[in-house]
Amino acid sequence: MSATSLGSPNYAAIGFFFLFVSVTLAITWWAARRTSSTEHFYAAGRSVTGLQNGLALAGDYMSAASFLGIAGLVSLSGFDGLIYSIGFLVGWPVVMFLIAEPLRNLGRYTFADVVAYRLRQTPVRIAAAIGTLAVVTFYLIAQMVGAGNLIRLLFGLSYEWAIVIVGAVMMAYVLFGGMLATTWVQIVKAVLLLGGAFLLAMLVLARYSFNPVALFASAADRFGPQVLGPGQLVADPLDALSLGIALMLGTAGLPHILMRFYTVPDAKTARTSVSYATAFIGFFYLLTFILGFGAMVIVGPEAIQAVDKGGNMAAPLLAEAVGGEGFLGFIAAVAFATILAVVAGLTLSGAAALSHDLWVNVVRGGHAPEAEQFVVARVATVLGAVASVALGIVFKGQNVAYMVGLAFAIAASANFPALVLSVFWKPFTTRGAQASMIVGTFSALVLIYLSPTIQMSVLGRDTAPFPLRNPGLVTIPLSFAVGIVVSLLTREREASESFTTMQHRLHLGPEADQA
């Protein structure tokens, strides 16, 4: 493996990046002319097809962390990295079985619509907005800091410029094109990412007569058989279970994913879109097996760590080794596009919580004129974009690897229990929902702060008061328990009486209301 051109400006990368930005801005211009109401702004006029939404869900979910991070982990530690590939997929069946169709039939723009459906609006929406904003903030910080570092390495651009460019382009998508533009940016990005990863995997496998097992065997020959089996990453079973449950149930509580189910015309299409999304995402994670071991064998762990200690540059280095500088440029541009798209989806869901949940339903009591809602949505988008650029710059140089895990833990503890209980459990009450979401959010925050992740890895202490790296194993059952106990203590007649009405709408769809 000779010297890499990473870190110096790569003209192919810059060319591909400008091509991507031009195409997506043209899509935004097209979408802007069709975005004239809040229904268009938040939900793309409910006109997205199942295949399109499946690709867009995959686009929203497959972040740069999964593409670059997992390929890097596998290239450095072998099998252990694959545990993440698998953990990130198994949440999707849960989304399918428990969440997708009820969400589509009961809500309008945010998941709080569903939780608040038969409860009192104001307290539920405030609690849901806190949970949503906490998840979005931590996810955004992880993405923005990742983006800054990545773009510095890939394009030789300064960290601050990278953050500002991501913020500005993303704001253009969301502000002018709303959900329709964001959806198409996700689709373009998902196709590029799946296509790029597939091509890269094929170029690797071409050297092993298209037999992945021969590639794994060559990794075991060169680096010892232990790379094909579990190592030290999962040392403590409880730790592994805790991370596992947070990844699994967190997917079903991520606000930017949940919001996508409002873009399709009906519950059946929501169902189809999860099928497609799971197929694409699973396929992508299977490819990470090949990319990771390919980078290990073809590039080598030392060469990968020489560029970036965490291994994040394994996939781009592999692209350069098997496809030359032009292919490196393409993969680098795909990684950039990946970050842009995920950040756009996050910002839109944060803006929806601020404007739809807090402003329209709490401040204005649900009676804001359409024109005002539209203006507020756009103001919230600008606030979200400015906040994400500011957070990216403030957290420069921080170790933010734990923040995605934290975002999943809060999503699983704050959003998921309230969502499931509100749809399936008749005695659920306003106070129960409120308590479950608030306890879920803050217990996850406090336990992460007390965990070895922050106390030992970030603050450099010797011990941590809370033993688990991810709090999910404690905070998810806690949030369910609090929601159930508080509901039983505070009976709410209207809430249980409207359960039947809700059930009608859940299964028969919004049209049933008019019947």
Place this chain on the structure above:
Amino acid sequence: MNEKQQALEALAAAQWRLALRLTTAMMAVYFGFILLVAWAKPLLARQLVPGLSLGILLGALVIVSAWVLIRIYVRWANSHYDAAVARIRATGR
């Protein structure tokens, strides 16, 4: 609050039972895999043929099982559930 209501409640119960069963199945598969990773490291490191360890095979099968469970749900929903919803819609006026 009659025939239509009864049919709807029966459908809701059936949907909930299947959703719960499939969710439990996914959890069992995934947590089973995680516990093997934590407790049966030598077993998972064993190579079935040179290059293919049991761990890699089971990991890929966890992904495949997610596809299969979703397929089971979609088949039930597309045939049984959608038809039942259409019948209930038709009885109500």
